[in-house]
Amino acid sequence: MPEPGDTPGLADIARRWAAQLADTDGVALSSGDLERMLLSVAEEAYAQAATAKDAAIERFADLYSCSPVGLLLADEQGNVLDVNPALIELLGYQPDDLIGRPLTGLGATDSDNEALLSGFEDLRTMARSRQREPLELEHAVDGPLRTYVTIAGLPGDTPGTIFPVLMVEDVSELSLLRETLRKQNVQDPLTGLPNQRSFGNKLEATLAAPADDRLALVYFDIDGFKVVNDGLGPGAGDEVLRHVARKLADTFTDHDAFVARLSGDGFAVLMRGRFTRAEVVTLVEEAMTELAEPVYVADRGIGVSVSVGIVVRDATGGTQENLHRAAEITLHRAKENGRAQWMMFEEELDNRDRRRYGIGAVIGGALENGQFQLEYQPTVKLDGSAEVAVVNAVLRWNHPEHGLLNPEEFFPLADTTGMALSLGRWLLTTSMADAAEWHDEYPSAPDLCVRLPLRLAIDPNLVGIIRDQLEHTGLPPQKLRICTDAAALTDPRGEVLETLAVLADLDVKITLAVSAGSDLELIRLHKLPVGFLILAGPLIDALAADGPEADNARKHLIALLERARALGVKRIGAEGVHTLEHAHRLRDLGIIAGRGRLYGRAAPAPEIRTLIESNAPEHVRS
Template identity: 55%
Template sequence: MPEPGSAPGLVDVARRWAETLADTKGVSLPKEQLEQLLLGVAQDAVLAEPDHQPAVLRFSKLYSASPIGIALADANGTIVEANAALGRLLGCRPSALRGREIPDLGSAEHDVARLRNALAQLMTHGQPTQQERLLLDHSEEGSLWVDVTLTDLPGDRPGSTYPVLMVSDANEIHLLQERLLHQNVHDALTGLPNATAFDNALETALAGSGGEQVALVYLDVDGFKVINDGLGAGVGDQVLRGVAKKLTSVFTGRHNGSVARLSGDGFAVLLRGDFTPPEVITLVEQALEELVEPIYLGGHGIGVSASAGIVVRPVADGGPEDLLRAAEIALHRAKEAGKAQWMLFDPELDARDRGRYQLGAVIAGALENGEFSLIYQPTVKLANPDQLAAVNAGLRWSHPEKGELDSDDFYPLAQITGMTIPLGRWLLAESLAATARWRNRFGEAAPDVCVRLPNRLAIEPDLVLLVKEQLDRHNLPAQALRLCTDRESVLDSSGEVLDSFAVLADLGAQLVLTISGSDDLELIPRHGLPVRHVILSGAVVDALADGEDEADVRHLCQLVARAKELNLRIGAEGVRSPEQAERLRRYGVLAARGSFVADSATGDEVDELIERHAP
């Protein structure tokens, strides 16, 4: 509301000027003082008093000393006066701005259009412009980022108004914001777009027309840790820059290709346009070949290999999540296949894998719900096949939909989901409970129980404690338990198996090693393994299934002789017929299991076997 004696609307005018100037860098007067000053200027300027000179002087002084650029225009938007600050800002004399249209100060067409629209809104609807950032022409530097406000002041005649343009320098602030924005969406090491920028680019690509193809390639440097740890992080950083440069040279400029760094040594490539999977594969193979070429750093010629997962599909087929997941799966398969190669996403294979992964995801619930049971493989003495030497205990899963599943169907999945230890703990507990029951019922005729340790359980640091707890719980001597492992577990880099086996042997447990040849057998003396039994497996056993080739027999005899030198008892697994069992017995194998006895047996069937042959 106007104060008494003042012209209508002058307070609003004064306040607009005051807020603009008080918020401008360099003005020292408080906003309230500026408002009162400008109110007096406006009142003196518009009231029909005989002497306007005081108002003119006050306005001129404020206008000339203002730290922001100001241009006064006529009713058509033509500049009639500009202050020194505006001239300095645009790199010209203020007089050079007279006669120019306010919109013509814009640097580009869209800047001109925005100013023209703001002027029209002001003159037609009386709507002042909120502060807006755009580019104005600079006489020497080309263009300049500024913040502009377009408003009006009352004229001498009642109801008349004139446009006023106020301009402040925003170039440094804008460039800083642009630099910060660039840093937010670019990788500092390689200069490539980062994961955030790549996600945005992917969403944009998938919003295109349905007729286009999109390809996503995930690349991961193989063994980058070796470079980083062996030659230092500085060299590793230079290698990553080299990888980024090579990938950019192969993919950029082709099919709207863009390369991004997603993680430490992980990169992604996005392609869009009209292409086929073989064309994308050709580019990926070219990139993998480029990466192998050495980068020379500090006297070292460093070449790297990479694995790549590739997805090619129409833009309209699914969203970003589906595409990303498919690329990750393809990359994992490439690495599992031996690294340094590419893998194209296969929807059919993915559907099968989804079924497997769903199976792995419910192992914990199945264990809790009692869906697992023990299944046994009887081991008999070949000199007297009616006499049990031991029973190998394993797990069987009675799945409500898929039926009976053997350990090979779910142990690899348990390894992935971390369920190997819970399954192993349950297997030990149940098999030792069965052993205790057999010993109470059959005495000396009760067989030992043999538990084959999956790799994850064999290398478990708490294996000894786990075994000791279960033996004590069922009041069993340690020699009633045989624990079987293989070459892979023995050679595990952590060394846990060697330490655990030494302690378990001291407790009295019987340790068993599955071997397929001389190299496996020599692990025992080389590492001082306290093993009592070895089990022949694979080709050395299969070779005697249908006959007795001289070389195969010689190999078997060498193994048996060496086992005897090491004071080991030697058995075999996978024996299919009585004839094969007899050949093995003839050459020194003491015990065997396989379909010639029974592929598997339940606990009740083992009870019958023991009872049938007990003395």
């Protein structure tokens, strides 16, 4: 770098200014002194400017070399002059591979090179920088590389010249991340099938497109998938899901079939075209056959069965929600009817099931809002006294839309929704409170019999609930009869046998509902503390008829009663007594009490209290 004093023209400028100032009035210095002074000032100013310039150059060089963004400097003709380390690492070239090349040849495709050329021309002719835009540049080894490129300019060596600068950002990982997120948004990561959201979008688009063909929506659900997951581990469960996905994708290939995994162990197929219901069923049965072949996981063959709900209808009209709901309900019907089978959507059954499920969905709110009520059905002695021996608690639902519902209309749904236990507890505690009031006022009031719903019968807290309620209400335990049946006794989920034994020790009476001779053998098998039997079913109904049917029923009932007495149970009643003649026939066989149409309908608590009062001894009523 030249010294300031050697800079061309600097001494001449100082000399000219010194001569001019020497002729100025008031200046006492000579021309030579002025020249030396001005030259000294110029040298100092020049040195400071040079220092600032060197510092700026050094800062730029550091920024250029240390920048994480790839930088490329070109000359006026657009040929590469220099590249920074970040760009070398980004594109995989050596500096000598790039220097001297036209920057407009760095693109991976013709369109990318055209974009670079256009940006260079804009910069050269209009001094306008090209904004950040996505381009693919050619990597030395890996081929096209996704980047964002900004084309800007730096002043050249002479006034009016511009040197192009390319700033290059690697967005390949960002693009990969976006693609991954996009796939996660529409694709199931385990099976590779479209996911539930993607299926919903496809269904919506299919329904929106006008056409005169047909649409089929098929829902699959793996039967007993929890057994596989819990028994063999989630790894085996995942392999089963992948197996089902492959089989469905291989089977459903026609009619623009769209196969998706919805959630858990549920899959769906959407088809559109000209086909019949029978053709869809054929494909479904083919898929079920393929899936029935075991899939082997660690040398263990896992059998797969599926329940299937099928909806086939015209492609036009309807909504996604209604179609989905129809397929779901049809699938539920297939599972309820025994699993491992397909069911076709039927309008009448769909309306029935929608009513049922609509009832089941609001049981919790109905219980909280007081829509349930208790009625009591009298059981009358058959000895001619017409004395009410027992009242049987019956739960009813005063539904605001469907009227008064019987237990068989809502208890199965309560089991499905998990509300059966709450309903059973309310039935038990409320009826015991009513019975305690009757007994407190009329000690001769009949016993209370409560037929426990299955979920309450197997509940491990049943003894505690009954003991607490006995203490709370003051109802004598011998005035309470708990009725159970074979389903509860053989259910593996509870400890019913221990519960009945403890209740019997509390002096609660145990009643067994019997519909066949096999039910009686449970008394012997489990040594049940049963004091009463209630007979119901075809044999009791048949005895009300005339002819051979009644004779045959009588023979079977005689044998059943003899077996009951042999097991030590002598107090036997019957449910479903229709006529006085029917009652006489039952009495002649040794049945001591009955309930049914002959003795009136079930009645609410106030009416039962009136009945008890009318049957109470005179001195108690007064």
